[in-house]
Amino acid sequence: xxxxxxxxxxxxxxxxxxxxxxxxxxxxxxxxxxxxxxxxxxxxxxxxxxxxxxxxxxxxxxxxxxxxxxxxxxxxxxxxxxxxxxxxxxxxxxxxxxxxxxxxxxxxxxxxxxxxxxxxxxxxxxxxxxxxxxxxxxxxxxxxxxxxxxxxxxxxxxxxxxxxxxxxxxxxxxxxxxxxxxxxxxxxxxxxxxxxxxxxxxxxxxxxxxxxxxxxxxxxxxxxxxxxxxxxxxxxxxxxxxxxxxxxxxxxxxxxxxxxxxxxxxxxxxxxxxxxxxxxxxxxxxxxxxxxxxxxxxxxxxxxxxxxxxxxxxxxxxxxxxxxxxxxxxxxxxxxxxxxxxxxxxxxxxxxxxxxxxxxxxxxxxxxxxxxxxxxxxxxxxxxxxxxxxxxxxxxxxxxxxxxxxxxxxxxxxxxxxxxx
Numbered sequence: 001x002x003x004x005x006x007x008x009x010x011x012x013x014x015x016x017x018x019x020x021x022x023x024x025x026x027x028x029x030x031x032x033x034x035x036x037x038x039x040x041x042x043x044x045x046x047x048x049x050x051x052x053x054x055x056x057x058x059x060x061x062x063x064x065x066x067x068x069x070x071x072x073x074x075x076x077x078x079x080x081x082x083x084x085x086x087x088x089x090x091x092x093x094x095x096x097x098x099x100x101x102x103x104x105x106x107x108x109x110x111x112x113x114x115x116x117x118x119x120x121x122x123x124x125x126x127x128x129x130x131x132x133x134x135x136x137x138x139x140x141x142x143x144x145x146x147x148x149x150x151x152x153x154x155x156x157x158x159x160x161x162x163x164x165x166x167x168x169x170x171x172x173x174x175x176x177x178x179x180x181x182x183x184x185x186x187x188x189x190x191x192x193x194x195x196x197x198x199x200x201x202x203x204x205x206x207x208x209x210x211x212x213x214x215x216x217x218x219x220x221x222x223x224x225x226x227x228x229x230x231x232x233x234x235x236x237x238x239x240x241x242x243x244x245x246x247x248x249x250x251x252x253x254x255x256x257x258x259x260x261x262x263x264x265x266x267x268x269x270x271x272x273x274x275x276x277x278x279x280x281x282x283x284x285x286x287x288x289x290x291x292x293x294x295x296x297x298x299x300x301x302x303x304x305x306x307x308x309x310x311x312x313x314x315x316x317x318x319x320x321x322x323x324x325x326x327x328x329x330x331x332x333x334x335x336x337x338x339x340x341x342x343x344x345x346x347x348x349x350x351x352x353x354x355x356x357x358x359x360x361x362x363x364x365x366x367x368x369x370x371x372x373x374x375x376x377x378x379x380x381x382x383x384x385x386x387x388x389x390x391x392x393x394x395x396x397x398x399x400x401x402x403x404x405x406x407x408x409x410x411x412x413x414x415x416x417x418x419x420x421x
Contacts, residue, residue, distance in 0.1 A: 146176025
């Protein structure tokens with residue numbers, strides 16, 4: 001089989017590596033890919049939102065299956081476009097992608113189907129924000145309705161701050177949003193629960209915990225994710241039953257009713273409070289960096305899984321997992337998530353000796369004349385699997401020390417919730 005993988009982050013490098021391990025695969029192309037995927041596939045530099053160009057490339061390279069990594073092409077309807085052109089594609093259609101593409105859409109699905117979530121108000125004018133503030137307490141969570149690359153959520157401690165952030169969104173801070181969702185602040189512990197879905201069935205696809213804040217002790221602004229670990233011990237068997245019956249099943253049933261059944265990866269961002277799950281957000285693709293800790297634990301051929309999803313035969317698929325733990329620490333360019341420099345040299349990567357349990361997934365990287373350069377805010381994901389989170393973390397930190405990249409930084413406390421001091 002020839003496979004095309006769309007995207008350029010750490011998630012895509014992890015998927016590319018797993019696809020490359022499949023005996024079913026003859027050739028992989030990555031659009032646009034990064035320095036890491038270039039070692040496993042043919043990178044083609046093309047705009048992932050130019051669907052006509054992507055279709056041309058698919059035809060030239062005789063692609064049998066397209067796997068979509070990031071959310072933006074899914075929200076813009078790449079799956080519908082490719083299916084219309086008889087291309088086999090893994091991912092949700094445009095309507096189902098609104099689960100991530102519109103916070104308001106997701107909240108309305110919750111309200112209509114009794115899915116537990118934080119109390120909320122959808123606002124498109126500052127007047128609505130002010131009147132909602134009269135009837136609720138702070139802190140409040142302000143969310144931009146549309147996609148905002150992980151930066152559209154703010155926890156506001158004062159009413160003044162709620163007005164300020166909401167005004168910025170109404171004035172177009174994020175291109176995709178002219179609406180805000182105001183949400184009560186839930187105090188609990190976050191976890192991510194993943195399923196893989198075809199038109200008729202779904203299967204468990206891992207749990208993880210991400211670390212969103214940029215600095216240690218969960219300080220500073222939100223990022224796309226500074227590191228993660230899997231599995232999340234917080235999600236017990238009894239809690240999982242609640243997640244499936246109260247959140248996953250009603251969501252999939254609601255979309256089926258709308259004649260737009262969900263297919264692909266579905267990732268529920270949850271808040272666990274008093275052993276009850278509340279849906280905070282849906283993501284319509286693998287998480288980044290959660291993918292980098294879930295995929296290394298997967299034993300089953302991922303291409304076989306993708307094929308069974310696209311032909312609605314998921315029910316016959318046994319998905320097996322390694323009985324191991326996995327952690328990743330994200331190495332970022334200094335200044336991230338604010339202003340940071342690109343094209344910074346990363347010199348020592350070849351000095352790191354990785355075992356079969358260690359991985360360096362490239363995120364924001366590129367090669368220029370055989371020199372590895374940074375090409376984004378989140379640059380490398382240093383990942384390892386083993387039996388003990390503390391030992392895994394120490395191993396990762398020793399790799400980062402050896403890499404000695406002076407232009408980068410990372411959080412050294414990834415996994416603090418599961419690593420007892």
